[in-house]
Every structure is written in structure tokens, then in C-alpha cells.
Amino acid sequence: MTDTPAKIGQQDGSSGNAKIVYILYLIGLVVGITSIVGVVMAYIYKADAPDWLKDHFRWQIRTFWIGIVYSLIGMVTTLILVGYLILLFVLVWYIVRCVKGLQCLDKRQPLPDSGSWMF
Structure with a gap:
């Protein structure tokens, strides 16, 4: 079974939205x-995204x-100066x-561990 052109276009648009969120971040x-605009977009587009892309929106949120x-x-x-290092x-961490x-996203793959607090 193949995807219809409308479905493929929808997936490409969602992928583009995820890329926009990363750029906004x-x-x-x-x-x-x-960043606030980006997280709102991630919440909005997460519901209609394919599973591999939901992973990206989860990662962004x-x-x-x-x-x-x-x-x-x-x-x-x-106040105790260690905060500057943090x-x-x-x-x-954010940039990575x-x-x-x-x-x-460019490889059209889900993230290896989207539930991680680190990298």
C-alpha cells in the first residue's frame, strides 16, 4: 500500500514544522x-504527526x-558562583x-532516546 500525495505532503509539512521548532529554539x-513560540508549535503539531515525528516533538518539548x-x-x-558553570x-546542552x-530529523529517523534528560 502506498501513501497518497496528500499524505506524503502532510508528512513533509510536519517535518518542516519540526525543523522550524529547532530553528526557533x-x-x-x-x-x-x-523558544516559547517553538514549544507551543511542538505541542500543536505533535498530535497529527507520524510516530517518528512525534518523537521529535516530544524531544523538543x-x-x-x-x-x-x-x-x-x-x-x-x-550566588555561590557554581551557577555560572551550570x-x-x-x-x-541546549545546542547539542x-x-x-x-x-x-534530516535522516527522517526518531531520536535514539527521546526520554533522556541529557544528550
Whole structure:
């Protein structure tokens, strides 16, 4: 059984939406607000996506919320100076997760461990 052109186009559009979310996350490192737009998009598009793409939206949603938790811990601990190292770690962690997600998305594959709190 083959996919109809409409179904293929829908899957390509969803893949494009996931790529836009990753790009918004990376731009959010400079602008900030685009990360919020990205997570809202991930929540919206997750329901209608194919299974392999739902994995990416899950990864994106988890990246946003876990990044908030790690950042808050980093901000609170800046009073004892270790927070600056934590914030640097969060920056690297965030970029790595976005790049890893983009690589798997380009291969049209689900992420190896989308439930992970690390990389």
C-alpha cells in the first residue's frame, strides 16, 4: 500500500514544522521569546504527526522544559558562583540537543532516546 500525495505532503509539512521548532529554539538563545513560540508549535503539531515525528516533538518539548529547570538551578546557584558553570553547561546542552534533533530529523529517523534528560 502506498501513501497518497496528500499524505506524503502532510508528512513533509510536519517535518518542516519540526525543523522550524529547532530553528526557533536556536534563535531563542539570542532573542528568547522564539523558544516559547517553538514549544507551543511542538505541542500543536505533535498530535497529527507520524510516530517518528512525534518523537521529535516530544524531544523538543522536553528540551524546553528541562532547559527551564536547569536554567533556574543555574540562576539560583550563581550566588555561590557554581551557577555560572551550570548555565554554561545548559547552553551547551541546549545546542547539542537541537543539533542532534536536526541531524535525526534530516535522516527522517526518531531520536535514539527521546526520554533522556541529557544528550
